[in-house]
Amino acid sequence: MRPFPNLTVVEHPLIQHKVALLRRTDTSKKLFRELVEEITLLLGYEVTRDLPLEVVQLDTPLETTHGMVVSGKKLSLIPVLRAGLGMVEGMLKLVPSARVGHVGLYREHDSLKPVSYYFRIPDAPELRDFVILDPMLATGGSAAMAVSSLKTHGAERIRLMCIVAAPEGVQHMLEQHPDVHIFTAALDRELNDRGYILPGLGDAGDRLFGTR
Ligand code: PRP
Ligand code: URA
Numbered sequence: 185m186r187p188f189p190n191l192t193v194v195e196h197p198l199i200q201h202k203v204a205l206l207r208r209t210d211t212s213k214k215l216f217r218e219l220v221e222e223i224t225l226l227l228g229y230e231v232t233r234d235l236p237l238e239v240v241q242l243d244t245p246l247e248t249t250h251g252m253v254v255s256g257k258k259l260s261l262i263p264v265l266r267a268g269l270g271m272v273e274g275m276l277k278l279v280p281s282a283r284v285g286h287v288g289l290y291r292e293h294d295s296l297k298p299v300s301y302y303f304r305i306p307d308a309p310e311l312r313d314f315v316i317l318d319p320m321l322a323t324g325g326s327a328a329m330a331v332s333s334l335k336t337h338g339a340e341r342i343r344l345m346c347i348v349a350a351p352e353g354v355q356h357m358l359e360q361h362p363d364v365h366i367f368t369a370a371l372d373r374e375l376n377d378r379g380y381i382l383p384g385l386g387d388a389g390d391r392l393f394g395t396r
Contacts, residue, residue: 188351188355189362190354190364190365190366191354191365191366191367191368191371192230192366193368193370194230194367199226199227199369200369200370202222202223202226203223203348206223206347207384213392213394216391217270220274220319221273221274222274223369224270224271224347225274227345227347227367227368228274229278230367231343231345232259235255235313236254236255237255238253238255239251240252258311258313259281259282259312259315260284260306260309260313260314260315261276261283261284261285261314261315262287262305262316262317262330262334263284264326265286265287265289265302266392266393267319267392268287268317269392270319270392271319271345275317275345285304285305285306287300287330287334288300288303289301289326291322291325291326291379296322296323298325298326298329300333303337305334309340312339312341314339314341314343315342315343315344315345316330316342316345317345318344319347319348320348320381321349321350321357321366321368322352322353322375322380323350323352323379324352324353325356327346327353328356328357331344331357331364335361343366344364344365344366347368347370348369349370349371349381350371350372350373351371352374354371372384
């Protein structure tokens with residue numbers, strides 16, 4: 185398959201190991217939640233690689249010097265409800281001062297089209313770096329709608345972090361929002377006729393929250 189210019193697959197062995205556990209049908213809800221958080225934290229290292237730094241003055245026990253710190257307040261995390269919620273804590277462990285907004289979307293069962301039901305993001309979006317969190321990129325409809333909503337409200341710098349992506353979703357994002365880079369732990373084979381990712385891991389929201 186030709187590599188997608190808008191996609192980084194983070195192939196660190198620890199991530200691949202945890203994704204394999206995440207996929208398993210016999211993985212418990214508790215372990216599933218823990219794995220989603222841990223994978224997010226590991227992916228976060230790559231997603232935040234070029235975050236802007238600020239120079240600060242600081243005192244060591246010996247003298248005053250300068251250090252570089254992440255402009256963490258400028259980073260905004262946007263989990264897509266519901267499944268994106270499972271990724272928030274992992275990212276906040278890396279960047280505790282990040283702001284958190286929420287985008288509520290669900291995929292309509294038959295059409296697979298996203299339906300929006302909630303939107304709340306931090307103020308001054310034009311000044312912030314946004315990372316959308318959603319473990320599953322399937323048709324790409326939800327991610328594209330989340331990005332469109334952010335852009336409508338003034339966001340200019342947006343990335344998408346997911347755990348399992350389908351080629352169809354990456355292609356859809358490339359066509360709709362080529363400026364949004366996607367970071368994923370796995371690029372899977374294809375979608376089935378109900379829009380589920382194969383081999384995938386099933387319904388991420390249901391597995392995180394114990395619904396069906
Ligand atoms: C899942 C997932 C994504 C979306 C991906 O959410 O978390 O948001 O599907 O599918 P798409 O790329 O085809 O749009 P779902 O609609 O199942 O909602 P939920 O998280 O509330 O269960
Ligand atoms: N949403 C999920 O949770 N899983 C899929 O495979 C596709 C969409």
